[in-house]
Amino acid sequence: MEDQKYSSGQLYALVALRLLVGWHFLYEGIVKLYNPTWTAKGYLLSASILKPIFGWLASGSMSSVVDVLNIGVLVVVGVSLLLGFKTKWASVIGMGLLALYYLAHPAFPGLPQGPSEGSYWIVNKNLIEIAALWVIMVFPTAWAFGLENLLSKKTEVSN
């Protein structure tokens, strides 16, 4: 059993957060996976800052690698958070991917808002999801709800 002791209300809230974020990642990944014409090229080419880096990622040879990695990370993070397995690692990787999304089109005053609904000043939904993953990382719940729950049982017994 992990060290964390949450009240049941806290545990339910944290598990719900983990499942919702996992759901969102997985669905985004699957939709892209099953759509062969999808590419991140346009999003990267229209980056409002760090254009050389994003431009390089969108360049001919890199573009397809970036697309595969993008889909891979979305699916892996989604699966991990939903199943409750290695969620700490998944959170870190997910935060990294979202940080790239954010940096390509940051909601900084003076920059074009880019393709998004709603109105944002510095904080946008990518940034909020990064924070959500941060919470998921530092308040693990897979020991209580997820594959790690079974595995920890197995370890206890084996020992």
Add this chain to the structure above:
Amino acid sequence: MTNDNDNFMKWSRRDMLRGLAGIPILGSVWFAGARVTGNAKRERQLLLETLNIKASPPPPTGPMSGDPVRIGIVGFGIRGEQLCRALGYATTDWLKDMKESSEKNPNDSRLRDFLAQENLNIKINAVCDIFDYRAQRVVDSFTSDDNKVQRFLTYKELIHSKRVDAIVIATPDHWHAPIALEAIAAGVHVYIEKPMTHNVTETYTLREALQANPKVVFQLGHQHRQTQSFLTAQDIIAKKVLGHVSLITTNTNRNDDNGAWQYDIHPDASPKTIDWNQFIGNAPMEEFNLEHFFRWRKWWAYGSGLSGDLLSHDYDRLNCVLKMGIPDSVMTSGGIYTHRDGRNVPDVLQVNMEYQDFSTGTSQPEGKEKGMTFVYSATLGNQFDRPTYLMGHDGTMELGNAVTVYADARSSKYADLIKEKRIDPSEPIYVYDPSVNQTDAVTSATAKYFANKGLLYTYRDGKRVDPTFLHMREWLSCIRNGGTPSCGIKEGFEEAISSHMAGLSYKRGRRIQWDREAGKIIALPGEDLDAILTDTKPKV
């Protein structure tokens, strides 16, 4: 010691629930995503199959092997310099400026793109420019150990020097035809800037000269014919996706000095450094003045205003897609409303070209639809972007670097699909985006956003390419390997006559008609069309 089976037995039902409850969620999300995308894909596929539009690039033009083609440049102003770069020759000062610019801004890819351009195996070894400074720039920049550039004081000397196989003409409009005619008679290949001619008679003379010298390869500088999206647009028309197109609207919107031909005057320019008599040529003699020399596009005596300068581009863009040819009649109006600086060409112009019998096909009963109006609307006092639209009974095409097609809500062809809600008239049914090498039947707001950002250019094999380079390459390939350039004399004749009809209508304030059988613009008794067209007096 316990084995795995024992471990399994230790898990309670509650443990199993807590451990594995994520799996059904995972399965549901995966299934939902795959199903939604699969359905959308199937719908898209069905639509694309129905539309059957091919966006494949044209076969590449032939090899550039063999001896280098020797080229002379006549006129090394703004456009002449650009054309030389498309041929692989940049001036020393341009290279220096671009190097500095790309060091300051790594996104500036102009130098990179230029250096990556294919070597066309040519030599620019002769120049004729009547302004000493410009001619000297060519000599200084393009001369190398194996290429000595010679300056000629007249175009005739250059053409007859035996140093050139081909020439590029980038002079003021009133010099286009005389120089081209001299070259054609001498068997020298010609790449000529638009508009092809400055008056009506020259247009016929040039056509006759090329008919008499069929070995001369002639290309008119409408480089957009190489743009991938226009080739796709041709296929959209051929597949009758739009139904009967009754109206085309195309526009020019510019709002800056450069766009209004108010070019810089070079400090070295003087009667000593410019051959003024040669500049005047067949235009009425004027006192030496720098305004006319550098800003010649503002006067009918040397240029052709919006109708020759910019309508010609838009006309040819559409003529390349529709092959509609010369209109039955043209009505033009306009005036000088935002640049009252002494110019006599209009800066606001509206041209309506009528095509009584033209049709792009119909989905309605035979005989119901026929005829089309081509509207060109231009201002040099506003730069709001107005796209080009081809408006048909079944659909609308927005034509630019990207091609977007919408079904019309009252279309006959798509009526069933619209009723079944498989087509939404407010969403594109087809988008061609040349930068990502993909076709997509249903686009998103995001894709629209990228298209509007102008990120979409002409690409070949995923590489960004300058259409002018492709256009000149095609010309050189025809010189080397045979073939017909995409903008030859037939296309040039149609471009020039249509532009001149627009100019004449503006000048006369009446409808100008084309006699299709006689192949002539109809003149009223006593009218000298050439004199009217190049008349330098302000419009009455």
